[in-house]
Amino acid sequence: DEVVNLPAPPDLSVHSTNMKHILTWSPVTIPGETVNYSVEYQGEYERYYTSSTWIPSSWCSSISTPECNVTDDITATVAYNFRVKATLGSQSSSWSTLKELFNRNSTVLTSPRMKISKDGYHLIVEFEDMGPYFEFNVTYWKKSPNSQKELYKIVREGGNLVHLETMEAGAEYCVKAQTIVEVIERSSTFNQVECIRAQDESPL
Amino acid sequence: GLKRLHLGSCVLSMNFQEIRNEFLEIKGYVQAEDENLDNRILKSSEALQDIKPTERCCFFHHLLRFYLDRVFKNYQTSNYHIRRKVSSIANSFLGIKRELRLCHDHLMCHCGEEAKEKYTHILSHFEELDGQKAVVKALGELDILLRWMERT
Numbered sequence: 282d283e284v285v286n287l288p289a290p291p292d293l294s295v296h297s298t299n300m301k302h303i304l305t306w307s308p309v310t311i312p313g314e315t316v317n318y319s320v321e322y323q324g325e326y327e328r329y330y331t332s333s334t335w336i337p338s339s340w341c342s343s344i345s346t347p348e349c350n351v352t353d354d355i356t357a358t359v360a361y362n363f364r365v366k367a368t369l370g371s372q373s374s375s376w377s378t379l380k381e382l383f384n385r386n387s388t389v390l391t392s393p394r395m396k397i398s399k400d401g402y403h404l405i406v407e408f409e410d411m412g413p414y415f416e417f418n419v420t421y422w423k424k425s426p427n428s429q430k431e432l433y434k435i436v437r438e439g440g441n442l443v444h445l446e447t448m449e450a451g452a453e454y455c456v457k458a459q460t461i462v463e464v465i466e467r468s469s470t471f472n473q474v475e476c477i478r479a480q481d482e483s484p485l
Numbered sequence: 486g487l488k489r490l491h492l493g494s495c496v497l498s499m500n501f502q503e504i505r506n507e508f509l510e511i512k513g514y515v516q517a518e519d520e521n522l523d524n525r526i527l528k529s530s531e532a533l534q535d536i537k538p539t540e541r542c543c544f545f546h547h548l549l550r551f552y553l554d555r556v557f558k559n560y561q562t563s564n565y566h567i568r569r570k571v572s573s574i575a576n577s578f579l580g581i582k583r584e585l586r587l588c589h590d591h592l593m594c595h596c597g598e599e600a601k602e603k604y605t606h607i608l609s610h611f612e613e614l615d616g617q618k619a620v621v622k623a624l625g626e627l628d629i630l631l632r633w634m635e636r637t
Contacts, residue, residue, distance in 0.1 A: 324576035331558045336572055337565055354569065356503060357576035463487040464500040 285311055287374035290318060290347065290365045294379065297388040300414045300462060301352050308347040309367040309374065317343045317368045321376075322351065325359040335364060343368065358465055360384045390469035393417055393439075393460050397475050402448045404477065406456060410440030416461045418468065421445055424453040424476065435461070448479035490637055492542035493595075495588030497581060501634065504577045508627050511570045516625040521618055526610045527626045531603040533633035541637065542588055543596035547604040548630065549582045555611070556623045574627070 290306040297303070309316045320341035327334050341349035355361050360382035367374040393415075396407045408417050417436040422429050436443050436458075448454055455476040460469040488501035536544050557575035562568055588594045611619050 324572055324579075326553070326557065326572060326575040326579050329579075330553060330575070336569055339569060356507060356573040358500070358580050359576045464503060466487070466498070 285314075285369060285372060287311075287316070287367050287369055287372055289375045289377035290367050291377060293363060293365055293377050295351070295363070295383040297383070297385065299391060299411055299460075300385065300388050300465075301350070301412075302355050302383070302385065302388070304341075304349045304351045304363050304365070306347050306365055306377070311369060314369055315345055317345050318347065318349075318365050319343055319368065320349045320351070320363060320365050322354045322361055322363050324357060324361050328362070338363075355383070355385050358384065358386050386465040386467065388462075388465070390460055390462065390467060392469045392472035393458055395456070395458050395472055395475065397456050397477050398442075399448065399477055399479060402450070402479055403444055404446040404448050404454050404456075404479075405442050406436070406445050406458070407442050408436060408439035408458070410438065411460065413438075414462050414464055415439060416463065417458050418461050419443075419445065419456060419458045420471070421454060421456040423449070424455055450479055450482040453478045488635070490545075490634060491538075492545055492588070492637065493538040493540070493593065495542040495585070495593040497584050497588070499581050499584070499634075500577060501631075504574055505631055507570045507573045507577075508631065511567050512625070512628060514564070514567055515621060518621045519618075519625045521614065521622060524610065524614065524622070525626065525629075526607060526614075526619070526623050527629040527633075528606070528610065531606055533630075534636040536599055536603060539595055540597045540600040542585070542594040544600040544603060545634075545637075546582075546585055546589070546594060547600065548607070549578055549585065551604075551607070551611075552623070552627075552630075553578055553582065556620055559617070559620045560624050561617065561620075571624070 288309055290309050292307040295302055295304050320338040321335040322338055323335050338351055339353045362379050362382050364376040364378045366376045394409045398405045419434045419436055420431050422431045453476055455474050457471045457474045459471045487498040490497040490499055557571055560571055
């Protein structure tokens with residue numbers, strides 16, 4: 282092996298949206314060569330109780346892309362650190378680590394995609410399946426000129442049709458929702474209000 | 486979701502389901518390592534839910550520190566999957582311990598004789614066993630602790 286000076290992978294950072302955490306870094310490029318990377322992590326426990334040991338990431342030992350899905354590694358609401366090294370043949374770079382530790386409670390929560398429909402007079406709502414951490418706080422009401430009584434329902438998981446209300450003939454109903462992630466005790470903003478009108482009374 | 490743990494006037498919320506799922510992934514492996522089936526470290530006589538409410542927080546604090554200081558860090562395995570799960574549980578316990586400190590700071594975590602006595606029993610059961618055997622047994626008995634927590 283020709284000895285090549287392998288720099289540590291720069292610009293390590295975690296991008297987290299809806300409790301899916303992706304570690305990225307800038308690639309180390311050696312003309313004509315394929316550089317591989319290995320990722321390790323440590324939680325707060327490893328830093329304070331086991332003299333800073335590191336654990337190989339679940340999915341990223343010797344990968345060639347400068348990115349790693351670390352969602353399965355981050356399973357507690359404490360500060361995590363990551364390190365990455367580049368390898369080329371028998372040569373390895375030094376480790377690079379995060380500039381700032383990452384805690385999953387900083388994940389970006391987007392408002393949920395929602396589909397409302399009607400089945401006869403039944404108002405139905407459906408959410409995308411966002412994974413085991415997500416519940417949906419649904420607010421809905423019948424549109425009327427004077428009062429607007431809001432009703433609430435917690436939908437425990439996405440991916441299913443959920444019956445919200447039996448509608449009055451000809452009335453219009455509106456729905457909005459936000460996600461709730463209890464393990465980090467946070468919720469998203471509400472999504473766009475969507476409305477639907479019940480069919481008129483069918484003549485006898 | 487989150488579970489509320491009622492420890493006297495101290496009420497904690499914790500990711501109980503997540504911790505239990507992580508433990509269920511290693512339970513078979515760890516309990517199979519425990520060859521000493523005649524002894525138990527967490528005996529029902531020292532069950533968390535049977536301690537009087539005013540001392541439950543202190544006793545639970547002791548148990549958390551026991552697992553953080555004596556068990557997780559001393560459990561040795563070359564199996565990375567197991568190691569990741571133990572790390573996950575340990576970091577979750579650390580998060581709970583941080584919440585518990587809030588109760589402590591608000592004087593809701595009184596330590597009386599009963600908590601001290603029961604914790605001393607547990608420690609003696611643990612110390613009667615040889616080092617790594619004791620660690621393996623205590624880790625395998627996490628489901629007993631989780632059951633106590635579930636009923637509290």
